[in-house]
Amino acid sequence: MSVSIIGVGLHPFGRFDITGREMGLIAAREALADAGVEWEQVGFAAGGSRDSGYAAALVSELGLTGVPFMQVYNGCGTAGSAVLACAQAIESGAAEIALAVGFDKHARGAFGSNPADYGLPMWYGRDGMMVTTQFFALKTQRYLHEHGLDERLLGEITATELHNSSLNPNAWRRNALSVDEIMDAQMVNDPLTSYMFCSPSEGGAAVVLASTEVARTISDRAVEVRSLEFRTRRFGTFEVFNPWLAAELTDSATVDAASAAFAAAGCRPNDVDVAQLQDTEAGAALMHLAECGFCDHGEQAELILDGGLGVHGRLPVNTDGGLIGNGEPIGASGLRQIVECVTQLQGRAGERQVPNDPEIGFTQVYGAPGISVCAVLSR
Amino acid sequence: MADTSTARGLAAADHDALLGARCTACDVQIFPAQAACPRCGAPTADCALPERGVLWSWTVQRFRPKPPYEGPDEFEPYVVGYVDLGDVKVEGRLDGRPVDAWTIGDSVRLELGEPDDDGAVWTYRWIADDGGAS
Ligand SMILES: [Zn+2]
Numbered sequence: 001m002s003v004s005i006i007g008v009g010l011h012p013f014g015r016f017d018i019t020g021r022e023m024g025l026i027a028a029r030e031a032l033a034d035a036g037v038e039w040e041q042v043g044f045a046a047g048g049s050r051d052s053g054y055a056a057a058l059v060s061e062l063g064l065t066g067v068p069f070m071q072v073y074n075g076c077g078t079a080g081s082a083v084l085a086c087a088q089a090i091e092s093g094a095a096e097i098a099l100a101v102g103f104d105k106h107a108r109g110a111f112g113s114n115p116a117d118y119g120l121p122m123w124y125g126r127d128g129m130m131v132t133t134q135f136f137a138l139k140t141q142r143y144l145h146e147h148g149l150d151e152r153l154l155g156e157i158t159a160t161e162l163h164n165s166s167l168n169p170n171a172w173r174r175n176a177l178s179v180d181e182i183m184d185a186q187m188v189n190d191p192l193t194s195y196m197f198c199s200p201s202e203g204g205a206a207v208v209l210a211s212t213e214v215a216r217t218i219s220d221r222a223v224e225v226r227s228l229e230f231r232t233r234r235f236g237t238f239e240v241f242n243p244w245l246a247a248e249l250t251d252s253a254t255v256d257a258a259s260a261a262f263a264a265a266g267c268r269p270n271d272v273d274v275a276q277l278q279d280t281e282a283g284a285a286l287m288h289l290a291e292c293g294f295c296d297h298g299e300q301a302e303l304i305l306d307g308g309l310g311v312h313g314r315l316p317v318n319t320d321g322g323l324i325g326n327g328e329p330i331g332a333s334g335l336r337q338i339v340e341c342v343t344q345l346q347g348r349a350g351e352r353q354v355p356n357d358p359e360i361g362f363t364q365v366y367g368a369p370g371i372s373v374c375a376v377l378s379r
Numbered sequence: 380m381a382d383t384s385t386a387r388g389l390a391a392a393d394h395d396a397l398l399g400a401r402c403t404a405c406d407v408q409i410f411p412a413q414a415a416c417p418r419c420g421a422p423t424a425d426c427a428l429p430e431r432g433v434l435w436s437w438t439v440q441r442f443r444p445k446p447p448y449e450g451p452d453e454f455e456p457y458v459v460g461y462v463d464l465g466d467v468k469v470e471g472r473l474d475g476r477p478v479d480a481w482t483i484g485d486s487v488r489l490e491l492g493e494p495d496d497d498g499a500v501w502t503y504r505w506i507a508d509d510g511g512a513s
Contacts, residue, residue: 109445114447115447121411122447123389123501123502125446125447125448126447126448126449126501127448127472127502128440128444128448128450128457128459128472129459129470129471129472130444130447130448131440131444131448134438134440134459137438138436138437138438138459138460138461139436141436141437141438141483142435142436142461142483145436145483186441187439187441188441188442189438189439189440189441190437190438190439190441190479191438235407235417235418236418242470243410243411243469243470244399244409244410244411244467244468244469244470245435245461245467245468245470246407246418246467246468247408247465247466247467247468
């Protein structure tokens with residue numbers, strides 16, 4: 001791609017007294033200021049939220065410039081889809097500078113779901129099987145069994161992420177916990193304990209993108225979007241809210257999106273210096289390490305143990321605390337990952353900065369109903 | 380073509396098996412029955428699913444789900460799993476054993492719930508089949 005990120009903005013994630021929309025506005029203004037561009041210069045915008053209203057309505061406070069503002073809602077891929085729309089608008093020549101923004105503010109507790117919205121019969125919900133945390137647990141349980149992995153790896157991943165979020169002033173969960181505290185916490189859906197899950201939260205995030213050519217004239221610290229790939233599930237994947245699974249299972253959309261992203265960027269997982277992976281719960285992070293190509297299935301222990309995923313480890317992952325440390329405002333979550341990657345590549349991450357001038361970053365979103373967005377970013 | 384109206388319930392006509400469907404073109408088996416194959420779009424034909432299978436994965440539901448869950452007022456943790464029936468894996472509630480006493484590979488058998496006034500069955504459980512534990 002010939003697209004670069006020239007500015008990032010973030011409203012902290014957690015619980016706040018302002019609306020989701022206000023958080024989106026704060027993030028958008030911060031990204032514009034970080035880029036050093038005026039809203040009037042933005043030739044295309046895209047954004048979304050699940051529960052906090054229309055992203056395009058932000059124009060009434062950013063300025064009614066007539067800019068084409070595409071509203072997206074794509075589940076957990078909302079933010080990634082907004083960035084993709086912006087990048088493609090720039091690549092096509094339709095705009096030189098674009099803004100992607102996402103924000104949300106969710107009620108507490110797991111998301112409730114109506115079977116009819118998913119084309120499912122009512123009995124599936126009435127009998128207590130329409131529960132997202134259950135799906136994550138069933139998938140993790142099978143994965144651990146199939147690959148002979150120790151449940152304790154789930155605690156190790158969670159401890160690393162909570163350590164990172166304890167160092168991140170924008171994160172929600174600011175208390176680091178030991179692996180034992182995480183393993184001994186209340187069991188929610190076996191084998192996942194309460195600390196291993198992310199919770200719905202609030203926050204906003206935004207990035208300003210420009211063609212790489214224009215970016216050079218505006219910024220001396222622009223981060224290049226080497227690739228950005230979006231895939232949906234194929235037949236035979238293991239997704240949420242499925243009364244049945246196929247006899248032969250297929251690789252998830254993450255495998256397709258990640259391998260396409262690396263191919264398009266012309267680099268390999270080995271080259272990545274810092275990665276932000278979807279960790280809706282610790283089992284997802286465990287699986288995504290292999291699905292993205294950072295190790296073989298079942299070989300995660302070598303990456304994870306002895307602080308391997310920490311900021312100073314072999315592969316720094318979720319350096320801002322990930323979803324486990326920040327919660328998930330659906331519209332903003334994928335943009336938070338990109339903001340963190342850019343911040344790391346620019347050397348601006350403070351106490352949680354990955355050492356030795358990281359050059360290549362990777363982000364991965366996975367969500368219902370079987371979608372994935374992966375990106376490779378580089379200085 | 381299969382009738383996909385949910386009113387006919389989950390059970391095959393003689394009420395001794397779950398009602399699934401098999402694609403007439405690509406042979407994929409699915410549950411519950413629906414008219415079109417989710418893999419290739421071809422019509423499906425109803426079929427009764429096997430009544431015995433092997434536990435493929437499981438978890439304990441330890442908190443009360445939000446509606447539309449309709450459980451007893453006094454919430455009791457319950458087990459949910461996928462059962463491998465050979466050509467398809469079917470999700471369902473597990474019963475007949477303490478909640479934390481399950482292992483992947485356990486043998487289970489189907490137990491259908493009572494039919495409603497219209498004769499349609501809406502619930503089923505996978506019961507520990509201790510006679511043939513693997
Ligand atoms: Zn078919």
